[in-house]
Amino acid sequence: GQQVMQIPQYQHVQEGEDFTTYCNSSTTLSNIQWYKQRPGGHPVFLIQLVKSGEVKKQKRLTFQFGEAKKNSSLHITATQTTDVGTYFCAGPTDTGNQFYFGTGTSLTVIP
Amino acid sequence: GAGVSQTPSNKVTEKGKYVELRCDPISGHTALYWYRQSLGQGPEFLIYFQGTGAADDSGLPNDRFFAVRPEGSVSTLKIQRTERGDSAVYLCASSLLRVRNTGELFFGEGSRLTVL
Numbered sequence: 001g002q003q004v005m006q007i008p009q010y011q012h013v014q015e016g017e018d019f020t021t022y023c024n025s026s027t028t029l030s031n032i033q034w035y036k037q038r039p040g041g042h043p044v045f046l047i048q049l050v051k052s053g054e055v056k057k058q059k060r061l062t063f064q065f066g067e068a069k070k071n072s073s074l075h076i077t078a079t080q081t082t083d084v085g086t087y088f089c090a091g092p093t094d095t096g097n098q099f100y101f102g103t104g105t106s107l108t109v110i111p
Numbered sequence: 112g113a114g115v116s117q118t119p120s121n122k123v124t125e126k127g128k129y130v131e132l133r134c135d136p137i138s139g140h141t142a143l144y145w146y147r148q149s150l151g152q153g154p155e156f157l158i159y160f161q162g163t164g165a166a167d168d169s170g171l172p173n174d175r176f177f178a179v180r181p182e183g184s185v186s187t188l189k190i191q192r193t194e195r196g197d198s199a200v201y202l203c204a205s206s207l208l209r210v211r212n213t214g215e216l217f218f219g220e221g222s223r224l225t226v227l
Contacts, residue, residue, distance in 0.1 A: 042202060043154065045215035088153050098167055101153035
């Protein structure tokens, strides 16, 4: 079945350093979404990418969707303590009835 | 309400008991999802409703799990003969009618189930 893997599983960075998480799907995705989950919280939608090669920015966050639409990345420039949390990518199945969530990358920012 | 509401927020039960978890989605959201999340894992899909019908229940782990959404709004996830392995946070999410697989999911705070 479809699998969505993320690397790394954990990342510790000093405040001000950059951070990147990578998402890889075993199948082509029609679109991909990114969510952030703070410790003890629930996933919160960040962004959706639809087009091959698409790049979107939200302040210090840059999201990319691969040309083959099987991978995606999230890059955070100059991390802050407010960036702490687990970042998940999520992609739909062929039927579109469910979204598979990736394994997540847990980010710790050391002040 | 303004967001997705889930009750109870915490449920502790004994092995073999029956539990119900309730989800009240955002008003007007026709799509409703149930996910299960274990510590350190991503949300695991359980079931998807479009209106009153279960459009996809392929994620339900076995026949002890059942979910309903009789009026197309509130949904109840029902777990019979609970097992310790059922312990997890059960997340509900809702979304506007999904067109071509797009549309963000709005999650509730979750119901933490602990089976002793």
